[in-house]
Amino acid sequence: METQKIWNNFNEELYFFILKKLKNKNAAQDIFQNTFLKIHKNIPQLKDEEKARAWVFQIARNEVNNYFREESVYVEKFHITKEAAPQQQKHFCCFDKFINELPQIYGEVIELVYIEGKKQKEVATHLSISLENVKARIRRAKSILKKRFNECCKYEIDKNGDLTGESNCAICES
Incomplete structure (x- = not known):
């Protein structure tokens, strides 16, 4: 052939x-x-x-x-302190708030994979769930986060499925 x-x-x-x-x-x-x-x-x-x-x-x-x-990119854990400049807090918008508001089964997977930098396979073993379940939870969490950013902060999802735009949020402005 x-x-x-x-x-x-x-x-x-x-x-x-x-x-x-x-x-x-x-x-x-x-x-x-x-x-x-x-x-x-x-x-x-x-x-x-x-x-x-x-x-x-x-x-x-x-x-x-x-x-x-x-x-797959692993993000180092970061902390926003109350002393941080308002412009630094504005940069992250409502990220921490949205992560903390995720249902626990999604939030813990996002925390372990993206904030602590663990591999998905490690997370599956740690949580005693299948790798497929970890991946499904990550997809659902990302979907929830995109929706929240779009609703609260007026970010938009472009044709590639990425968040774009500027913060336009009452929470971020205060």
């Missing part, structure tokens, strides 16, 4: 599969290109053409996983 034939058969479906996973057009295009580079490079390993679709999508899944592994 040739790369061109794989391209003709799977390119659109594969691109939208990747886009659905990443929800970021630019990142999806990069992963899509990397996927086809790996397909082209490893095409001799494909022994059975009937399994081409599964093989292609497994390469894409691996590339998506690599992307998320590289993109």
Whole structure:
């Protein structure tokens, strides 16, 4: 089987599969290109053409996983003191407030992963839950946080799913 034939058969479906996973057009295009580079490079390993679709999508899944592994950023724990300048507090807006208001099952996972810097697998073991459950809690917590920032602070979610805009919040202004 040739790369061109794989391209003709799977390119659109594969691109939208990747886009659905990443929800970021630019990142999806990069992963899509990397996927086809790996397909082209490893095409001799494909022994059975009937399994081409599964093989292609497994390469894409691996590339998506690599992307998320590289993109996961751990934030050092920070404290905002009462003595901090108002402009410093304004920079963080309602972040601490929103984190503290998360339901406990979501807040503890966010605290462990993003503030304490633990790996998701460690958190799963620590909390005696599955890795999939940790990931689901993180997704739900992020969804809640985005919604709260949008409602309270008038931030908006752009086409890539990122928060954008300026603080426009009565809490932040006081």
